[in-house]
Amino acid sequence: MRIVAKGLTYTYNPKSPFASQALKGVDLTIEEGEFFGIIGHTGSGKSTFVQHLNALIKCTGGYLKVGYYDLADKKCDFLELRSKVGMVFQYPEYQLFAETVAKDVEFGLKNFRKDMDEKQRAQAVREALETVGLDYARIKDESPFELSGGQKRRVAIAGVIVTKPEVLILDEPAAGLDPLGKKELMELLHSIHGGWCKTIVIVSHDMDEIAENCTHAAVFSEGKVVLTGTPPEIFAQSETLFSLGLDVPTTARCALLLRERGIEIDTDFTCDDFAEKVLAQWRAAGMPGKTGAGQVAERTTSGTESDINREQAGGDGDAE
Amino acid sequence: MEAVRFENTKFSYRDDGKDPAVNGVSLAIEEGEFVAVLGRNGSGKSTLAKLVNALLVPSSGKVFVCGMDTSDEKLAFEIRKSAGMVFQNPDNQTVASIVEDDVAFGPENIGLPREEIGRRIEFALDAVGMQAFRHSAPARLSGGQKQRIAIAGVLAILPKIMILDESTAMLDPKGRREVMEVIKKLNRERGMTVILITHFMDEALQADRAIVMHRGEAVMDGAPEEIFARSDELEMYNLTLPRAAYVCKKLQDAGMPVKNAFTAEELAEAICASLQRG
Numbered sequence: 341m342r343i344v345a346k347g348l349t350y351t352y353n354p355k356s357p358f359a360s361q362a363l364k365g366v367d368l369t370i371e372e373g374e375f376f377g378i379i380g381h382t383g384s385g386k387s388t389f390v391q392h393l394n395a396l397i398k399c400t401g402g403y404l405k406v407g408y409y410d411l412a413d414k415k416c417d418f419l420e421l422r423s424k425v426g427m428v429f430q431y432p433e434y435q436l437f438a439e440t441v442a443k444d445v446e447f448g449l450k451n452f453r454k455d456m457d458e459k460q461r462a463q464a465v466r467e468a469l470e471t472v473g474l475d476y477a478r479i480k481d482e483s484p485f486e487l488s489g490g491q492k493r494r495v496a497i498a499g500v501i502v503t504k505p506e507v508l509i510l511d512e513p514a515a516g517l518d519p520l521g522k523k524e525l526m527e528l529l530h531s532i533h534g535g536w537c538k539t540i541v542i543v544s545h546d547m548d549e550i551a552e553n554c555t556h557a558a559v560f561s562e563g564k565v566v567l568t569g570t571p572p573e574i575f576a577q578s579e580t581l582f583s584l585g586l587d588v589p590t591t592a593r594c595a596l597l598l599r600e601r602g603i604e605i606d607t608d609f610t611c612d613d614f615a616e617k618v619l620a621q622w623r624a625a626g627m628p629g630k631t632g633a634g635q636v637a638e639r640t641t642s643g644t645e646s647d648i649n650r651e652q653a654g655g656d657g658d659a660e
Numbered sequence: 661m662e663a664v665r666f667e668n669t670k671f672s673y674r675d676d677g678k679d680p681a682v683n684g685v686s687l688a689i690e691e692g693e694f695v696a697v698l699g700r701n702g703s704g705k706s707t708l709a710k711l712v713n714a715l716l717v718p719s720s721g722k723v724f725v726c727g728m729d730t731s732d733e734k735l736a737f738e739i740r741k742s743a744g745m746v747f748q749n750p751d752n753q754t755v756a757s758i759v760e761d762d763v764a765f766g767p768e769n770i771g772l773p774r775e776e777i778g779r780r781i782e783f784a785l786d787a788v789g790m791q792a793f794r795h796s797a798p799a800r801l802s803g804g805q806k807q808r809i810a811i812a813g814v815l816a817i818l819p820k821i822m823i824l825d826e827s828t829a830m831l832d833p834k835g836r837r838e839v840m841e842v843i844k845k846l847n848r849e850r851g852m853t854v855i856l857i858t859h860f861m862d863e864a865l866q867a868d869r870a871i872v873m874h875r876g877e878a879v880m881d882g883a884p885e886e887i888f889a890r891s892d893e894l895e896m897y898n899l900t901l902p903r904a905a906y907v908c909k910k911l912q913d914a915g916m917p918v919k920n921a922f923t924a925e926e927l928a929e930a931i932c933a934s935l936q937r938g
Contacts, residue, residue, distance in 0.1 A: 431830070
């Protein structure tokens with residue numbers, strides 16, 4: 341489903357002393373098949389925008405279409421829309437509530453898929469839990485509150501993807517996880533992207549995460565979209581991002597500093613590509629000061645293998 | 661002087677003492693040190709933190725805080741005055757509807773006279789740069805501001821040690837920077853002992869010392885630069901390098917002569933030096 345917003349506006353607490361306009365005319369198109377990143381300061385309107393996408397916030401000004409659902413139309417079938425546009429909030433583990441993992445994951449199905457019987461629902465719950473990398477038989481009867489932080493988050497995500505939404509929106513999905521947990525979560529998202537889940541939209545403060553995972557991204561500022569493009573296109577404009585008080589990926593900051601010294605690195609801002617491009621320049625310069633570290637490179641391939649896989653996953657996303 | 665000493669400290673959440681969350685940690689933290697504690701989720705970092713201010717007491721072994729034994733119940737109150745804790749979620753640590761009342765909560769509880777409480781609020785809000793918000797409602801502040809208020813609330817008790825348990829995890833980059841600046845200032849200018857538990861490798865780089873926890877044990881302990889130079893070991897403990905260090909290592913592995921770098925600035929410097937050598 342293609343997402344198209346034109347002149348979308350939204351005001352919290354309208355006609356009151358606390359009125360604040362969160363969206364001031366958002367124009368943005370997210371094509372089906374994208375792994376889309378939304379970047380912006382706290383208060384830039386990005387959360388307000390994504391909550392419009394499954395009508396948690398009703399469209400009150402402007403134009404918004406998700407697939408053929410016209411969200412500005414009061415007659416729009418919001419229940420059906422919500423079963424197709426899944427939303428994972430920040431720290432979704434805080435929303436776990438049921439006494440067992442299976443019941444928690446099943447909750448969405450009971451609401452959205454009244455046509456399913458108990459057996460079908462159990463099967464869907466099993467699939468969802470297996471998709472997020474959990475052992476169904478072992479975990480289904482556990483209390484979700486007894487699990488580790490990373491597992492809780494996976495259960496919470498399973499509870500959203502159990503209805504197999506075509507569009508999955510995640511607000512800061514990796515926040516608070518340790519570095520390996522973050523990586524595993526991103527791998528999980530790539531593994532479902534392109535199957536029944538056609539489009540993924542993530543909101544993130546982590547620019548490295550955007551550079552490494554997204555096909556396209558948009559930068560929000562003061563209720564508007566100020567930049568859109570592929571991550572390399574966006575991060576090539578580091579100065580603009582700095583002026584908006586935003587960060588850039590580590591490699592972009594490094595590239596900017598090198599540019600000041602007359603060295604241009606043409607990179608997509610992922611760490612692996614950046615290293616490759618630097619090495620290419622070094623080789624072109626005749627490998628000054630080469631150290632006999634060839635063997636070292638052999639020894640450490642295990643560390644880079646998973647990164648290569650991730651790159652490939654990202655590449656598949658691009659191809660669609 | 662020693663601020664904290666662990667002596668073969670063990671702690672298990674289970675009655676039978678199995679699966680210890682902290683399994684035989686022995687180390688000392690000097691007064692005025694800024695220590696980052698790293699490790700995967702479930703490695704025992706938070707348990708270690710809670711042992712410092714006697715929220716938990718060891719199942720076996722000892723923990724001393726400013727010379728006080730945490731397993732002595734009579735000392736718990738004094739220990740908590742010496743070691744203040746800031747948690748992850750700012751919303752869970754606010755007790756009052758006005759900033760200054762919130763900061764006053766600690767001093768009121770230790771029974772300080774009214775004038776002294778006023779001075780403490782003044783001091784604490786100044787230290788975190790939140791004087792202007794004295795009469796605001798915490799609910800209307802940003803995450804970074806709320807966390808600074810939480811820090812002020814701890815500061816108002818004038819603790820010698822501040823423990824921050826992933827206190828920047830829920831903040832945006834700006835909020836994180838604000839809180840890190842406040843912590844560094846307290847450490848540098850007031851000699852506050854800081855124990856910072858974090859998943860952010862760039863925050864660990866700002867500390868004097870980093871301790872890596874793995875399955876309840878302190879497996880690495882040293883200057884952050886020294887720890888991050890031991891990348892094979894880090895990988896064993898499922899920790900990742902800061903991105904700049906990762907790129908640097910890739911270059912070194914391919915034979916490019918670059919100095920060890922941990923930040924974007926250092927990396928640019930190292931690449932520049934290496935490329936312009938020829």
